[in-house]
Amino acid sequence: MEIRVVNLQEKSDLIKELHQYKLIAELNNYQVKLVKAKREFIWHSHPETDELFLVVKGKMRLAFRDRTLEVKKGELIVVPKGVEHKPICKTLCTVMLIEPSGTLNTGNTGGQLTDTNLERI
Amino acid sequence: MEIRVVNLQEKSDLIKELHQYKLIAELNNYQVKLVKAKREFIWHSHPETDELFLVVKGKMRLAFRDRTLEVKKGELIVVPKGVEHKPICKTLCTVMLIEPSGTLNTGNTGGQLTDTNLERI
Numbered sequence: 001m002e003i004r005v006v007n008l009q010e011k012s013d014l015i016k017e018l019h020q021y022k023l024i025a026e027l028n029n030y031q032v033k034l035v036k037a038k039r040e041f042i043w044h045s046h047p048e049t050d051e052l053f054l055v056v057k058g059k060m061r062l063a064f065r066d067r068t069l070e071v072k073k074g075e076l077i078v079v080p081k082g083v084e085h086k087p088i089c090k091t092l093c094t095v096m097l098i099e100p101s102g103t104l105n106t107g108n109t110g111g112q113l114t115d116t117n118l119e120r121i
Numbered sequence: 122m123e124i125r126v127v128n129l130q131e132k133s134d135l136i137k138e139l140h141q142y143k144l145i146a147e148l149n150n151y152q153v154k155l156v157k158a159k160r161e162f163i164w165h166s167h168p169e170t171d172e173l174f175l176v177v178k179g180k181m182r183l184a185f186r187d188r189t190l191e192v193k194k195g196e197l198i199v200v201p202k203g204v205e206h207k208p209i210c211k212t213l214c215t216v217m218l219i220e221p222s223g224t225l226n227t228g229n230t231g232g233q234l235t236d237t238n239l240e241r242i
Contacts, residue, residue, distance in 0.1 A: 003185065003204070007196045025199050027173045027219060030151075032197070052148045064124065075128045076153070078146050083124070098148060098219065 008056045012036065012094040014121050019113075021097075021105060023120040033097045033118065035105075037089040044107035045084045051099045052078050058093030062086070129177045133157065133215040135242050140234075142218075142226060144241040154218045154239065156226075158210040165228035166205045172220045173199050179214030183207070 006024050015022055015036045025032035034056065043063075053060070054076040062069050062077060063086040071077050079085050087095070106114045127145050136143055136157045146153035155177065164184075174181070175197040183190050183198060184207040192198050200206050208216070227235045 003190070003198065003200065005190055005192050005196050005198050007193075009195055025173070025197060027171045027199050028202075028221075032173070032199075050148045052146070052153070069124070069126055071126050072128075074130055075126050076146060077124065077126050078148050078153075079124065081149075100149075 006032075008034070008094075008096060011121060012057055015094070018092075019115065021115050021118055023118050024096075026101075027098070029101050030098055031101045031103075031118070033099075034094060034121075035097065036092065036094050037087070038092045039089060041087045042106060042109055042111065042113060043084055043086045044109035045082050046079075046099070046103060046107045047082050049081050049100050049103055050078050051081075051097060051103065052076060053087070054096040054098075056094040056096050058089065058091055060093050060095055061088040061090070063088060127153075129155070129215075129217060132242060133177055136215070139213075140236065142236050142239055144239050145217075147222075148219070150222050151219055152222045152224075152239070154220075155215060155242075156218065157213065157215050158208070159213045160210060162208045163227060163230055163232065163234060164205055164207045165230035166203050167200075167220070167224060167228045168203050170202050170221050170224055171199050172202075172218065172224065173197060174208070175217040175219075177215040177217050179210065179212055181214050181216055182209040182211070184209060
């Protein structure tokens, strides 16, 4: 079993393409992913699981139906399962996600923005 | 369900006592904990689970039986289940841990350093 130290800034710098999720670690049956984004994503929820976001670079707004929260570098938030949300990165941001393996980025909404190509970096 | 933004540096600054694990978030049946440490911990393993460490402040050395890795602020590492390890913070460090609820800090070794008093901050 390989044990690696993962530097989040270095991994972020490796990512050249926006909106493509990269696998950076695994924790039991959970995946730790990194994505670089500059977009307003779509409304969706994950009926089966909570989802942890940790902002590594920049800031993200996380819209819920009743309010919008800002999550900045060095901050994390857990979206409970079943809660509709929409991540918004108006400026370039890098976000780490932790969720069970196989969790889709578009949750129950699906569609063209679904990214199933999870390259390990 | 309360949804909170958790600022890791701010939470770290709140912690006054060393070596007392604090609960800062939950992800399904996993707990996200923060601990401020300055000690050489004990050899132990977690036979049932992997364990994720992310260094929030300072640096930690993580000893394995065959080598020692340094994990600095902004870096994470996953210790696979069953692998003996010993965290060492020679200088003051703050570390975030993610592992299933009920995972003991001393793993299969137990003893006086076991901390079961997990206050939420």
